[in-house]
Amino acid sequence: MKDFMRSNKELKNIIRETAEIAGYLWQRGWAERNASNISVNIADIFQEEISDYSAFPFHTLPLSYPKLSGKYFLVTGTGKRMRDLARKPMKNSLILQLNGDASGYWIISQNIGDAENFLPTSELPTHLGIHQMIAERGSNEKVVMHTHAHELVTLTHAKEFCDQENLNKVLWSMHPETVIFVPKGVGFVPYLLPGSNEIAAETLKALQNHDVALWEKHGVFAIGRSVAETFDVIDILAKSANIFFMCRSANILPDSFSEAQLAELRKLAENF
Numbered sequence: 471m472k473d474f475m476r477s478n479k480e481l482k483n484i485i486r487e488t489a490e491i492a493g494y495l496w497q498r499g500w501a502e503r504n505a506s507n508i509s510v511n512i513a514d515i516f517q518e519e520i521s522d523y524s525a526f527p528f529h530t531l532p533l534s535y536p537k538l539s540g541k542y543f544l545v546t547g548t549g550k551r552m553r554d555l556a557r558k559p560m561k562n563s564l565i566l567q568l569n570g571d572a573s574g575y576w577i578i579s580q581n582i583g584d585a586e587n588f589l590p591t592s593e594l595p596t597h598l599g600i601h602q603m604i605a606e607r608g609s610n611e612k613v614v615m616h617t618h619a620h621e622l623v624t625l626t627h628a629k630e631f632c633d634q635e636n637l638n639k640v641l642w643s644m645h646p647e648t649v650i651f652v653p654k655g656v657g658f659v660p661y662l663l664p665g666s667n668e669i670a671a672e673t674l675k676a677l678q679n680h681d682v683a684l685w686e687k688h689g690v691f692a693i694g695r696s697v698a699e700t701f702d703v704i705d706i707l708a709k710s711a712n713i714f715f716m717c718r719s720a721n722i723l724p725d726s727f728s729e730a731q732l733a734e735l736r737k738l739a740e741n742f
């Protein structure tokens with residue numbers, strides 16, 4: 471760990487929280503092999519005066535993200551496992567800084583030529599696209615998280631739930647806290663090739679009005695103010711999906727909330 475990481479208490483806390491949540495992603499069975507990736511915009515808590523960038527590896531991006539010019543991010547590494555990140559966060563994630571026109575980045579947690587150098591997640595362009603959208607609208611989400619929440623993925627194997635309205639209806643009708651803590655519901659993204667420009671564009675569209683985009687037959691992309699809060703939202707949605715499947719496997723037809731009950735819960739949600 472570099473000195474600037476050791477001396478920044480807030481950064482150390484974010485790294486610790488990211489490691490804790492990475493462990494939960496693994497325990498939940500959402501992070502098989504090297505699945506899942508996380509990025510955190512740390513620009514508010516981390517301003518490092520760097521006079522000479524020549525020691526750091528530099529990489530060019532396929533697109534530029536002008537709203538993120540000069541910003542710093544904590545990003546999980548490509549090919550890295552969440553279960554390893556939980557134990558050794560800075561051996562499995564890195565800190566990068568975008569350059570002036572945001573068309574590339576330095577990995578400032580590594581030095582050129584270090585034996586253990588690695589790249590950020592291959593989903594970095596999607597993460598940066600989402601952070602750019604957040605910066606453009608001026609909202610305060612700092613975290614982007616992708617994981618294979620299989621309870622939610624399972625729902626998308628049924629055609630009836632590949633419909634945003636039906637999907638949210640079933641999720642909200644299983645547990646009151648889903649209505650209270652996920653009032654915007656889920657944005658549904660029909661199946662598209664992972665890593666493609668098309669899926670990145672559809673994800674951005676879904677996250678304009680929701681905190682979670684559910685990719686058909688794949689996983690979720692979620693945004694939040696902290697790593698823990700982002701995990702919580704996915705966890706609550708997965709709880710709803712689990713209750714639905716438990717009802718179905720017990721041959722119980724779930725008895726949804728009435729419209730009046732839902733309206734009452736939505737009113738309660740406004741106070742959170």
Ligand SMILES: [Zn+2]
Binds near residue numbers: 617
């Ligand atoms: Zn994935």
